[in-house]
Amino acid sequence: KGTLFSPFLTSLLGSRDVTSGLFQASQGSSMADTGVVESLLGLVEKADGGVDSLEAAAGLGVDHQLLVGAVKSLQALGDLISAELRSSKHWELSGEGTEIAEQGSHEARVFGSIPPQGLTQSDLMKLSFGKIGFSKAMSSKWIRVDKAHEGGPRVFRTVRIKFTWTVITAFSENRSSTRVLPAFRTVKSYWITKGSSFSTTITKQETELTPEMIASGSWKEKKFKPYNFQAMGVAPDCGHMHPLMKVRTQFRQIFLEMGFTEMPTNNFIESSFWNFDSLFQPQQHPARDQHDTFFLSDPALAHDFPQDYLERVKKVHSEGGYGSQGYKYAWKVEEAQKNILRTHTTAVSARMLYKLAQQKFTPVKYFSIDRVFRNETLDATHLAEFHQIEGVVADRGLTLGDLMGILHAFFTKLGITKLRFKPAYNPYTEPSMEVFSYHEGLKKWVEVGNSGVFRPEMLLPMGLPEDVSVIAWGLSLERPTMIKYGINNIRELVGHKVNLQMVYDSPVCRLES
Numbered sequence: 001k002g003t004l005f006s007p008f009l010t011s012l013l014g015s016r017d018v019t020s021g022l023f024q025a026s027q028g029s030s031m032a033d034t035g036v037v038e039s040l041l042g043l044v045e046k047a048d049g050g051v052d053s054l055e056a057a058a059g060l061g062v063d064h065q066l067l068v069g070a071v072k073s074l075q076a077l078g079d080l081i082s083a084e085l086r087s088s089k090h091w092e093l094s095g096e097g098t099e100i101a102e103q104g105s106h107e108a109r110v111f112g113s114i115p116p117q118g119l120t121q122s123d124l125m126k127l128s129f130g131k132i133g134f135s136k137a138m139s140s141k142w143i144r145v146d147k148a149h150e151g152g153p154r155v156f157r158t159v160r161i162k163f164t165w166t167v168i169t170a171f172s173e174n175r176s177s178t179r180v181l182p183a184f185r186t187v188k189s190y191w192i193t194k195g196s197s198f199s200t201t202i203t204k205q206e207t208e209l210t211p212e213m214i215a216s217g218s219w220k221e222k223k224f225k226p227y228n229f230q231a232m233g234v235a236p237d238c239g240h241m242h243p244l245m246k247v248r249t250q251f252r253q254i255f256l257e258m259g260f261t262e263m264p265t266n267n268f269i270e271s272s273f274w275n276f277d278s279l280f281q282p283q284q285h286p287a288r289d290q291h292d293t294f295f296l297s298d299p300a301l302a303h304d305f306p307q308d309y310l311e312r313v314k315k316v317h318s319e320g321g322y323g324s325q326g327y328k329y330a331w332k333v334e335e336a337q338k339n340i341l342r343t344h345t346t347a348v349s350a351r352m353l354y355k356l357a358q359q360k361f362t363p364v365k366y367f368s369i370d371r372v373f374r375n376e377t378l379d380a381t382h383l384a385e386f387h388q389i390e391g392v393v394a395d396r397g398l399t400l401g402d403l404m405g406i407l408h409a410f411f412t413k414l415g416i417t418k419l420r421f422k423p424a425y426n427p428y429t430e431p432s433m434e435v436f437s438y439h440e441g442l443k444k445w446v447e448v449g450n451s452g453v454f455r456p457e458m459l460l461p462m463g464l465p466e467d468v469s470v471i472a473w474g475l476s477l478e479r480p481t482m483i484k485y486g487i488n489n490i491r492e493l494v495g496h497k498v499n500l501q502m503v504y505d506s507p508v509c510r511l512e513s
């Protein structure tokens with residue numbers, strides 16, 4: 001679905017380049033540590049068996065993380081090395097545990113801090129190890145407190161001990177204590193061995209196959225970096241509305257301000273019956289040809305039609321009626337059944353007017369803005385699909401003057417005030433008028449739309465009351481969008497050549513009134 005989704009798709013495809021950019025970035029950063037990479041390759045070459053990354057880091061005097069980085073960038077280069085992740089568990093002392101190992105237990109340090117003449121309990125408590133050490137030394141009866149001492153409670157040694165200590169090397173895994181001095185830690189490292197294409201020199205891998213490489217044949221000698229299909233693309237910051245959708249929003253706003261109701265347009269596939277026959281467009285009309293219309297091969301035919309209405313349509317085409325002489329040809333249901341991509345949104349208007357005719361009549365104002373398809377020769381301003389904007393008003397006794405008036409009101413809201421009407425022909429409207437507006441920039445009159453009063457041959461078979469007239473007009477969404485955003489080629493607006501930056505940067509649409 002070109003217009004709506006192609007910018008999004010293109011942005012997804014765009015992530016391909018971003019990803020290879022990421023490859024280069026990571027390769028670039030590893031190049032900064034070429035020293036570590038080369039030293040590691042040297043170690044691996046000399047080692048018989050393999051090298052442990054922790055030991056290698058210690059041996060080279062670099063941080064283990066830096067060495068792991070070197071391993072990763074070597075792995076990305078193919079089978080230069082093979083690295084197996086290993087984890088080992090070992091005991092480690094906590095901060096407090098390290099302090100005890102270095103300076104002795106808290107109680108031993110309390111004991112050592114007390115001089116022969118004793119120490120006030122308050123002074124002892126000021127020491128970092130005082131609190132715990134005091135209670136442990138007390139319960140071991142190494143010290144005593146003279147509570148009645150003048151100048152406050154005073155602590156004295158009770159025994160003579162000479163302390164020696166050794167670092168405890170085995171611990172029970174008793175986690176119930178809140179003071180966990182030793183901890184069991186997992187350390188990860190790599191066991192690095194030579195890969196199948198081991199070498200101590202690194203050849204740069206290509207990240208992109210260029211047209212030059214293909215032309216010269218040099219790609220045969222090059223080494224290519226494998227694609228990382230797991231790499232994530234860069235997520236777009238946010239969604240962006242395509243200019244066509246921005247302008248559609250404005251048109252929708254105008255219709256809503258004028259009291260119009262939006263018609264349901266969610267069927268790109270339509271039967272020829274609703275697209276042409278119901279609109280009194282004869283079956284041999286050139287627009288119904290393969291050259292103008294896309295036909296569906298599967299399902300080729302539609303089957304579900306209101307039978308009595310279909311009979312009335314057949315009759316008005318072949319024999320006439322309602323004061324008309326008809327086209328006088330043999331109308332065939334097989335032709336009406338043919339499924340096509342709708343060529344105009346007037347097919348939607350026909351369905352809605354038929355529906356309206358099945359109820360007690362009330363005046364309505366309907367609009368639609370959606371996609372239609374035509375088998376056009378493609379050029380700078382034409383694609384095989386585009387959007388139509390359509391307005392329909394049904395009421396008793398509407399005249400051509402009402403149509404002109406409403407067109408003036410509508411186009412004034414777009415900022416277009418100078419209008420001219422030129423007689424035209426549509427199979428379903430009589431009279432029909434092309435709408436022209438004076439373009440200040442081009443200094444000439446340009447066509448901005450098509451309009452008309454629907455024919456009785458279309459409305460009366462539907463069952464609408466005889467005094468009800470329906471006026472309608474249509475225009476393309478693409479033309480005002482291209483003018484508004486200064487785009488000269490339709491391919492810059494729709495399709496795979498659309499510059500996403502243009503979509504991001506285009507401001508919201510304001511149609512000056």
Ligand code: PHE
Nearest residue numbers: 344346450451452472473474
């Ligand atoms: N269906 C016409 C077109 O495709 C536009 C139109 C709509 C004309 C309504 C008259 C009335 O160009």
